[in-house]
Amino acid sequence: MSQLFTSPDVPQVLTTTLSIPYTLTPGGAAGQFLAGLAERRILGSRCEPCARTVVPAQDVCGRCGEQTPDLVELPHGGTVTSWTAHQGRVVAKIRLDGADADLLHVVAAEPGAVEVGDRVAADWAAEPTGWITDLAAFTPGRARSGPAEATPVARAETSVEMVPYRLDLTYHHAYGPYYGRMFDELGSFSRLMGSRCSSCHRVLLPARAICDVCFARTDQFDEVSDTGVLQAFSVIHMEFVGQTRKPPYVYAEIVLDGSSTRLIHTVAGDFDLADAASTLSIGMKVKAVWKPESERVGTLEDIAYFEPVIP
Amino acid sequence: MQRRISRVAIVSVAQTRLRPSWDRLQHVDLIGSAVTDVLKGTGVTMRDIDFVIDCGSDVLDGRSISNCGFLGAMGGHHKEESRVEEDGLWGAVYGVTKILAGPASIGLVVAYSKPSESDVSAYYSTLADPFYQRPVGLNHRVASGLAAREYLRAHGLDPEVLDAPAAAAWRNAAANPYVEVADAPDAATVASGGLVADPLREHHVSRNVDGAVAVLLAAEHIAERITPAPVWVTGMGSAMDSQMLTDRRPGELEAAAAAAGTAYRRAGVTDPASLALAEVSATSVAEELMVLEALGLAPRGHGASLYGDDSPVAVNPSGGAIPADPVMATGLVRLAEATRRLTAANATTSRAVVHGAGGIGMQNHCVFTLEV
Amino acid sequence: MSNVAVVGAGQTHHARRRTDVSQVGLAREAAVRALQDAELTMDDIDSVIVATGPVLFAAVNQPEKWLVDALGARLKPVVRVTSGGGTGLAGALAAVNQIKGGFAERVLVVAYDKLSEGALQYSISTLYDPFWGREFAVGIMGFSAAYWKARMDLLGHTEEAAALVSVKNHRNALLNPYAHVRKEVTVEDVLASRPLCWPIKLLDVPPISDGACAVILAGEDAAKRSADPAWIRGMAYYSEGENAADRSMIQSEPLRIAAEKVYREAGISNPRRQVDVVEVQEPYTCFELSYYEGLGLCPPGGAAQLIESGATQIDGDIPVNPSGGCMGANPIGATALIRLAEIAQQVRGRAGAYQIPDAKVGLMQAGGGWANLRGVAVVSSTKN
């Protein structure tokens, strides 16, 4: 997951990816709209006080803020009122016949082949999935299906209640001069370097430019010991989506000798995890157990774990 | 008895250079640099600061509550600190109201982004509701393309009208030491750029950059002790439009006009042209023209006229947001730029209007009026 | 200084999963209830502040942009204030400043989270530095458990004392019609419950909820038109560098600073005697014990004795979380605002089955992040 580039010619970044699953609930009108698409029906909502029919259907009128309980089924044809083409895809505002506001959707046409005022018609996906893309796109030409005009409809029994979704986000986190030096030292010499505050002289790990407490610059790197004090610990049993380390393990917050900040790691060694609560104690000495040199990659994972120091 | 504070001033501004990528620095390095610099020469130390307001984005930063990790660099330790997850100009609104509310008298507003570390398109598309607009491909570029077409059509304009303002923006940015510009395109180069979001071309849309900006605010009784040239906040307003792109009025920015109306009413501005300096934000040139018109600086459809030599208003002498858009910091950079120009030895005006925007298709707008 | 009051509050019936409303529909329910409670309409609202948990909880970036239509707030000032778990209070504080600073006369604060839709611990774990320690994170639970263990050793915050918090809050939640968990538990149940991040066990942990809360704050002139305003006597929200040198997780510094400031503003020198009702945001039972000390309800190291004495029970001399607290419902982004709403309704005499008789002064606490964001507020039925 993580890579460290040490060549000066390459930007020094840590690439991480978040891939988080969701189940999203569209609710009221949107649930009805999405369910309607499976039957190849396009539902809008009507606000009587504003005398406006909007599509897709909304629970609340965007103009007056009142609930819009009335659903309306709309024709499948409309007129392009605006369009753009971005990365080869035409996205347009389409005024469906009988609607008082536009619908944003894709027009399946070459960018040069679309004009404002063009007639377009709904094109349906072969297999509905519960998303608005069940209405796959609009295509140039006249509608060959759907009602002739906007028609009031009752709320259906069925509604889309949940749709699966995933957010995939990739980041390239810069190391910067402080983490860069710190991880280079870790990778090259297997030593932990913090930065020393020019005002309070405490050593901060991870290294940083500014001391949080004094708002003074740090002015030198100092090596920090790989032994320290167990400031706090818990025993992790819980599993969850996205977890990177398999439980059970000890969650440990360690203040390394020569530093004044928390290092987050794990404590293991010659004891049974079931006995962790009685074996480990707050304030006890712990020492880093390094992975074999051949397995080190210049991250905190180079320390396999910390082990209690038995005096 | 508590002192009743009637006015708030900007007493210092600082920012990093805005570059497409600060790939050798972390967020904390950029923030720490801007915050350190904003205190320089003011006689104010971090100890004197009553509160910190910060504006950044978890989605851009790749970290939940990312301000938590950056607190030390912004001096937030053991202070009142709040994150306004919107463009930095809204952070300034918070800062000003907090000083007016009392008893805080000096506050720091910080905004930052490193869009180079993430996918800006994902940042914008996740601003859209997940059911109706996001799945059909709405992002900032699509929104800008649609807005541009609607603006041009509403006023019977050709896309070429956008070229000169774009060239002016890039030319100004190239002359601005705070913006890194390798090659400023002239109008002909703008006109021949590739289409990004038809009818918008490469240089018509904003270029995302990395950077941080810090603004120091102070109550009236302190401001004049910190600087001989405090810049007074005379008015502020903000307004948000509908989230459905299709529910907004095409060809104009209603929320920008509403925000300006509020700011002008508070400032007693009756003739917007008296605000001879305008620093405004936009994600495309067409939207920049729409902003200028919403601010009442030009009649509808005539925003492009403000870029000529005889313009009554200096529009974005910094270059504005088209050559340099640091997403969450863009509006606060405008405030810093306007402050620097109002307090410059060769300043030509004493009043300015500053504008910031947020959201997809510039859904949210914030306006400040300033005076020296 | 002009005064500010809560003139209306509303919340949803919290649940594990609401499949009938979207995230914004949920938030609207609370806003509608708050407006009804205040006998106001959106036309009376000058400005809206939205508070929710981190964006990754819900896959919607800057969700106030989506919410604006559901609130009928188009063309009003709308802004989102975020601050982890304490975001609802951070939002309320922004509203208080907008009113005192003359930016608005009435502000609607809406806070919500629909946690059923996301992957909670995964999202919270991204609080950790991507370079440094994230792989060990279990949201913030492993961290919280670790420092509870430290406080257990140093301050005597035992598993039994924390279990009493769980028992009390679960029992109080039975009286709360909005609570999502309504189940009595015993000390034995808590101690025997499955360890998640030992010493935190299943019944030390609040539920994961869908829920929203809204509060309407008003300036003095507007508040005077309300029959029963709950006046904000003090409010503060402080931060601490999460990995600052020598940071103490034993007694919370930002909580101490915030409480000191708020007590000074509210004229409180002895909270145990002068406060009638307390609501704290206890994401785990161990935190309620810690807050007793941080808020000065007992001396450092006195929390276990305080809960054991029964003083914080609903009929005790300093009732804490008569609403059931987070144990009844925990829609994280809304939770802090719910605490504020609860003490406001207490001093307005509108707390229903868990009304503390004659409550005049209410105290609330909230917080988030790495236990490094901490806020406090005092409300009262009288202006000063």
Ligand SMILES: [Zn+2]
């Ligand atoms: Zn309506």
Ligand SMILES: [Zn+2]
């Ligand atoms: Zn220091």
